[in-house]
Each structure stands twice: as C-alpha cells, then as structure tokens.
Amino acid sequence: MPFELPNLDFAALRTLRLVHALGSFSRAAETLGLAQSTVSYTLARLREAFDDPLFVRQGQGIVPTTRCSEIVAQAGELLDRFEELAAPRDFEPAVASLEIGISCNYYERVTILPQIVRVLRCEAPGIRLKVISSTVQGKGQLTRSQSDILLGAVQIQEAGYFRRSLFKEDYVCIMDPQNPLAQVPLDLESFVRAPQVIVNYGDGYRARFLVAMETAGYRPNTAMEVPSPASMDRILLGTDLIATVPRRIAQTFRGEVASVACPVSAEIPIDMFWTARTHSSAPHVWLRSLIATVSGREAESLQDARSSETEDTHAFPDQSF
Amino acid sequence: MPFELPNLDFAALRTLRLVHALGSFSRAAETLGLAQSTVSYTLARLREAFDDPLFVRQGQGIVPTTRCSEIVAQAGELLDRFEELAAPRDFEPAVASLEIGISCNYYERVTILPQIVRVLRCEAPGIRLKVISSTVQGKGQLTRSQSDILLGAVQIQEAGYFRRSLFKEDYVCIMDPQNPLAQVPLDLESFVRAPQVIVNYGDGYRARFLVAMETAGYRPNTAMEVPSPASMDRILLGTDLIATVPRRIAQTFRGEVASVACPVSAEIPIDMFWTARTHSSAPHVWLRSLIATVSGREAESLQDARSSETEDTHAFPDQSF
DNA sequence: GTTAACCTATCGAATTTTTCGATTCATATT
DNA sequence: AATATGAATCGAAAAATTCGATAGGTTAAC
Numbered sequence: 001m002p003f004e005l006p007n008l009d010f011a012a013l014r015t016l017r018l019v020h021a022l023g024s025f026s027r028a029a030e031t032l033g034l035a036q037s038t039v040s041y042t043l044a045r046l047r048e049a050f051d052d053p054l055f056v057r058q059g060q061g062i063v064p065t066t067r068c069s070e071i072v073a074q075a076g077e078l079l080d081r082f083e084e085l086a087a088p089r090d091f092e093p094a095v096a097s098l099e100i101g102i103s104c105n106y107y108e109r110v111t112i113l114p115q116i117v118r119v120l121r122c123e124a125p126g127i128r129l130k131v132i133s134s135t136v137q138g139k140g141q142l143t144r145s146q147s148d149i150l151l152g153a154v155q156i157q158e159a160g161y162f163r164r165s166l167f168k169e170d171y172v173c174i175m176d177p178q179n180p181l182a183q184v185p186l187d188l189e190s191f192v193r194a195p196q197v198i199v200n201y202g203d204g205y206r207a208r209f210l211v212a213m214e215t216a217g218y219r220p221n222t223a224m225e226v227p228s229p230a231s232m233d234r235i236l237l238g239t240d241l242i243a244t245v246p247r248r249i250a251q252t253f254r255g256e257v258a259s260v261a262c263p264v265s266a267e268i269p270i271d272m273f274w275t276a277r278t279h280s281s282a283p284h285v286w287l288r289s290l291i292a293t294v295s296g297r298e299a300e301s302l303q304d305a306r307s308s309e310t311e312d313t314h315a316f317p318d319q320s321f
Numbered sequence: 322m323p324f325e326l327p328n329l330d331f332a333a334l335r336t337l338r339l340v341h342a343l344g345s346f347s348r349a350a351e352t353l354g355l356a357q358s359t360v361s362y363t364l365a366r367l368r369e370a371f372d373d374p375l376f377v378r379q380g381q382g383i384v385p386t387t388r389c390s391e392i393v394a395q396a397g398e399l400l401d402r403f404e405e406l407a408a409p410r411d412f413e414p415a416v417a418s419l420e421i422g423i424s425c426n427y428y429e430r431v432t433i434l435p436q437i438v439r440v441l442r443c444e445a446p447g448i449r450l451k452v453i454s455s456t457v458q459g460k461g462q463l464t465r466s467q468s469d470i471l472l473g474a475v476q477i478q479e480a481g482y483f484r485r486s487l488f489k490e491d492y493v494c495i496m497d498p499q500n501p502l503a504q505v506p507l508d509l510e511s512f513v514r515a516p517q518v519i520v521n522y523g524d525g526y527r528a529r530f531l532v533a534m535e536t537a538g539y540r541p542n543t544a545m546e547v548p549s550p551a552s553m554d555r556i557l558l559g560t561d562l563i564a565t566v567p568r569r570i571a572q573t574f575r576g577e578v579a580s581v582a583c584p585v586s587a588e589i590p591i592d593m594f595w596t597a598r599t600h601s602s603a604p605h606v607w608l609r610s611l612i613a614t615v616s617g618r619e620a621e622s623l624q625d626a627r628s629s630e631t632e633d634t635h636a637f638p639d640q641s642f
Numbered sequence: 643g644t645t646a647a648c649c650t651a652t653c654g655a656a657t658t659t660t661t662c663g664a665t666t667c668a669t670a671t672t
Numbered sequence: 673a674a675t676a677t678g679a680a681t682c683g684a685a686a687a688a689t690t691c692g693a694t695a696g697g698t699t700a701a702c
Contacts, residue, residue, distance in 0.1 A: 026678060035661065038661050057597075058598070082329075358693090376650095644701100654691105664681100664683095666682090
C-alpha cells in the first residue's frame with residue numbers, strides 16, 4: 001500500500017477554480033449557493049489531495065501559491081474536457097431541462113434575446129437562460145465557465161474559441177422629431193456640430209463610429225455621456241440633442257424619436273463565441289443554431305475563431321472547419 | 322452555468338476504466354476490494370452522468386457501448402493527467418522549468434546574483450530568474466506577487482513575511498590610490514572632513530553609515546551625490562574624493578581604487594524575505610537554500626520575520642516553526 | 643424443461659462524507 | 673483598543689456511499 005491514489009470530484013475542482021478566480025472563499029460560496037464552511041471544507045480536501053496550502057492569507061484576502069496557479073490551469077483543462085465528455089449528446093427541446101449561460105450587453109439583450117426567449121418558451125420551456133453582463137470581460141467569463149455563450153461586438157484572437165458571425169450592424173442618429181436636423185438627410189458637418197449624447201458603456205469601450213470619426217479627424221460635440229443607450233428616447237425628447245446608436249437600438253424607440261442615417265459609416269460585427277466545453281453538447285448546439293437563425297440571413301457565413309476548420313451537417317451549423 | 326452540472330469523482334472513472342478492462346463488475350469489485358453492489362452503484366452514477374447505459378448484458382457477461390469506449394479512452398487521459406497533477410512534486414533542478422522573481426538592488430545584483438547564476442546554469446538551467454529593482458518597494462513587490470524573493474538591507478516588521486539572514490556587511494572607504502588618506506589608517510576626523518561622493522540610491526534611502534554619523538553628531542562633507550555605487554571607480558580616480566561603500570562593492574573595484582577601513586562602524590544586515598505563497602514550493606525552497614549557501618557561513622542563523630522563531634534542523638532550512 | 647452457474651440490479655441498514663449554522667480565530671483597519 | 677472582514681473549526685443534521693443479502697435474468701448442462 002505505498003501510494004494512496006488521490007481522489008477528488010469535479011465539483012471540488014470547480015470550487016477551486018472559482019475561488020481562484022474570485023480570490024475569496026466567501027464569494028465563491030455565495031456564487032455556488034453554499035455555506036462558506038462548505039467551501040472551506042472542500043479546500044481542505046483539495047489541500048490534502050495536492051499537499052499544498054493552495055491559498056495563503058495575505059492582507060485583506062488570500063493569494064494563491066505558485067503550485068495553486070499551476071493546478072488551477074491544469075484543472076481548468078480537465079474540467080473543460082470532462083464537461084465536454086459528459087455533455088448531453090441528444091436532447092429533445094420539449095422536455096430537456098437545463099440552464100445555459102449567456103454573456104452579453106445591453107445591445108444583445110434588446111435585439112437578440114427577446115426573440116430567443118419567445119422561441120424558447122414555446123419549443124424548449126425547460127431551458128433556463130442565465131444572462132450575465134459581459135461588460136469587457138466576456139472572454140474571461142467564457143473561460144471560467146461563468147457563461148457558455150458570449151454575444152457581442154467582440155474580437156477574440158486567441159485559439160481555443162469558436163466563433164460564429166451573426167450579422168453586421170450600422171449606426172443611425174436619433175433625435176426629437178421636432179429637431180430641424182430630422183427634416184433632411186444629415187450631412188457630416190451638421191453631425192459633427194450637433195450636441196451629442198455619447199454612450200460610453202461604463203467606460204472601457206468606445207463606440208466604433210467614434211473611432212471612425214476620430215480616424216477621420218473629427219471630434220463629436222459631446223454634450224453628455226451615459227453608460228447605456230437604454231431609454232435614450234426619454235433623454236432626447238424635447239431637447240436639441242442627438243444620439244448615435246446602432247440601428248436596431250433605434251428601432252426600439254420607434255415612433256418616439258426620429259432617426260436618420262449616420263453620415264459617419266462604421267460597421268459593428270456582432271458575433272457569437274463559445275468554447276470546446278459546450279461545442280458538442282446537443283442543447284448548446286441547438287440553442288446556438290437558434291440564435292444564429294433569429295439573427296437573420298446574414299448568419300450564414302461562419303467560422304472558427306481560430307484559423308482552422310471542419311464541416312457542417314446541420315441547417316445552421318456553428319462552424320465549418 | 323452549464324447543464325445539470327455532471328459531477329463524478331476520479332475514483333468513479335477509475336472504476337469505469339477497470340470494469341471496461343476486466344469486462345466484469347464483480348471482478349472489478351474484487352480487484353478494488355469492494356462489494357459488487359458498490360461497483361453497481363458507481364456504474365449507476367456513471368450512467369446517470371453520461372446518460373448512457375455504458376455496459377449492456379450479453380451472454381455470460383457484459384459488453385461496452387460505443388459511447389462507453391469513447392468515454393473510457395477520454396477518461397483514461399483525464400485520470401492520467403489528474404494523477405500526474407496530484408503526484409507529489411519532487412523537484413529535479415536539472416529538468417525543472419519555471420521562472421522565479423527576485424527583487425533586489427545594485428548591491429545584491431553585484432554580490433549575490435553572479436554566483437547564483439553560475440550555479441543555476443549548471444544545475445538548474447530551466448530556472449529563469451526575473452530580477453527587478455526593489456528600490457524602496459521591495460515589500461510591496463513581494464505582496465503583490467511581482468517577485469518571489471526580496472534580497473537586501475530591508476527591515477520588515479509586519480507579520481506574514483519569512484526572513485532569513487544572509488550575512489552582515491560593513492563599510493570601507495575607497496579612493497584614488499594616490500590619495501594621501503589611502504596611505505595610513507583613516508581616522509574619524511579626516512573621514513568627516515574628506516570630500517565624499519554619497520550614494521543616495523535614488524532617494525528614499527540613507528546609507529547606514531550616514532545614519533550612524535548623524536547619530537554621533539557628524540555630517541559628511543558631501544561633494545557629490547550619485548544614485549548607485551556602480552562604476553564609482555571611474556568617478557574617484559584622479560580626484561581627491563572618497564566614497565564609503567559596502568566592502569563587497571569595493572571588492573568589485575579591486576586593483577583600481579584603494580580601500581581602507583571606515584572609521585564609522587555600521588553594519589548592514591543583508592536578509593532574504595519571502596511569503597507563504599512560495600514557502601512550500603520545492604523550487605523556491607531549493608533556490609532560497611542556494612542563495613543562503615552561496616551567501617556564506619553567516620547564513621546559519623535564521624528566523625521568521627515575525628516575532629516567533631526557532632531553531633533549525635536542516636542544513637540550510639528556511640524556517641522551522 | 644429443469645437446474646445450476648454466473649452475472650448484475652436492488653433493497654435496507656450501517657457507515658462515511660458532506661453540508662450547514664454558529665462560533666472562533668487571525669488579520670487588517672478605524 | 674475596538675471593529676470589521678474573512679477563513680477555520682465545531683457539533684449536529686443531511687446526504688451519499690458502502691455493505692450484505694437477495695432478487696432478477698441469461699446461459700450452459702443435464
């Protein structure tokens with residue numbers, strides 16, 4: 001009996017990964033819906049199995065040992081492979097019961113999700129969507145399994161992610177219907193001069209039309225910044241302000257505000273990303289296909305986020321290598 | 322947030338692998354020293370997790386489903402990787418590959434690092450040292466994991482740091498060999514009067530002999546300040562200036578400048594600090610031991626940076642609680 | 643066609659592990 | 673000092689795993 005084979009369950013590895021990601025036992029417990037003492041006990045088992053303190057106290061919080069970071073990296077791969085292996089191979093939308101995590105921002109919540117939800121309630125009422133704000137962390141949320149699908153105008157260069165292009169969006173300018181600018185096509189000069197409400201998405205992101213403007217040497221007349229285009233109509237009505245928002249956002253204000261083409265042309269490519277972990281899971285394949293379908297015709301082209309390639313057998317397959 | 326998160330432990334995967342190999346629940350149970358019903362129960366869990374019968378009865382025995390064989394192949398890899406991951410990390414310098422961060426200043430880079438590097442290239446060529454300037458932030462760099470080891474004449478009062486005393490250094494005065502002061506032992510009065518090049522280490526630090534002088538009521542005749550003792554010889558040669566530097570720094574100028582004992586006695590304790598984060602990591606233990614060894618005999622005394630401390634049972638142990 | 647041999651599945655009880663709430667302990671902050 | 677934060681620990685409760693015994697099902701032998 002020289003060696004005792006270490007034993008752990010995958011849930012323990014998930015806990016380890018989460019503690020590492022959050023830097024806190026208590027927050028991990030909260031996220032998992034468990035008591036803090038439970039996480040503490042799980043960590044004790046992990047410490048035993050790996051014969052390492054894993055986390056040591058430092059200052060306010062905890063800091064992972066060097067070995068811990070190695071382990072988390074490896075364990076992450078093990079978990080992904082296991083979850084891929086255990087992913088359901090077949091499912092019936094009508095009876096399947098599971099939760100799928102989607103990470104996206106306001107734009108996708110407004111333009112894509114409502115249609116998805118409608119279909120889901122009819123055809124797959126057992127699929128529960130857990131939508132979280134991606135802000136600028138969408139990629140990390142995917143890799144940490146905090147979400148299964150990432151939607152948005154995101155660019156991921158690295159290998160290890162699958163991508164499907166959904167559609168391209170462009171900008172329109174919206175304003176009070178009384179605004180003189182709403183009466184005629186908007187020219188560039190008027191656009192640049194007009195007092196604008198700029199959406200800054202809570203910092204860390206600059207809308208593409210702003211980048212395009214700047215590249216062309218213009219600077220908008222920023223009268224106000226807000227973090228989200230939500231209820232922009234309420235802001236604009238009765239003012240001389242204009243706002244430049246994606247076309248589909250503008251459509252949600254239909255009737256309330258006037259919209260005209262934006263003289264600065266900029267495209268927003270909206271993509272869907274996922275990882276190998278859910279790549280072969282039947283419900284995920286189904287949902288991704290649904291998302292692509294409701295996103296419209298443009299969704300026919302598709303690719304891997306990485307370079308390579310395969311083959312497609314479904315109506316709206318995720319990927320062709 | 323994936324599906325009904327499947328959970329299994331690695332022991333279950335081992336059982337699966339064994340059953341697959343032996344083609345029998347009972348023999349697997351026997352091999353594992355378990356009851357047959359236990360294996361049956363484990364298989365029930367596996368069947369649930371993978372949503373597949375895995376084994377179906379045929380004739381005398383059982384036969385694996387195709388999915389089962391896939392799973393066994395994958396699970397075998399998962400098990401191998403897990404066991405590799407959980408295997409006690411015995412550190413072999415010759416093959417280890419990792420980076421270790423050291424925070425120190427010019428003095429330690431000149432006196433300690435060259436010897437370390439020499440040993441490392443022979444015995445542990447896979448260890449990459451990342452040396453950063455500690456200036457006066459060494460402690461913060463440690464706690465922020467910007468470095469793993471801090472070397473220098475540092476005093477850390479707080480708890481949470483490990484310390485090992487390396488050696489004590491003293492000062493000598495160096496000057497042009499032609500300097501009259503170089504011909505006889507230097508007396509205090511001449512020392513105080515002599516025009517000095519003062520090393521200010523880029524502000525924020527005052528050399529200990531300066532503190533000692535001031536305490537004794539003397540003030541040096543400062544002719545010049547420089548941030549580092551590097552190439553001090555080039556500055557001194559052909560002048561009447563003197564400089565007071567740690568003995569081992571002076572030795573790097575050997576032959577170029579004359580050096581005499583400094584009449585102000587001040588000791589510089591050179592210590593090594595680290596944190597719990599790397600305390601139990603085999604490569605770090607090994608390197609710390611190496612640093613202590615090449616730092617010489619004086620390294621035998623050792624303590625914790627915190628209050629408690631004990632004696633030492635190993636040749637050059639970091640610490641024993 | 644019955645029986646014997648050989649498996650796996652299942653049941654109830656015993657055991658072990660996991661979880662929880664409360665408390666304690668350690669550290670940092672006021 | 674006092675307070676706040678967060679991990680460790682304790683005892684009790686809940687859940688899971690394990691075991692022995694037995695049931696159910698298939699094959700081979702008579």
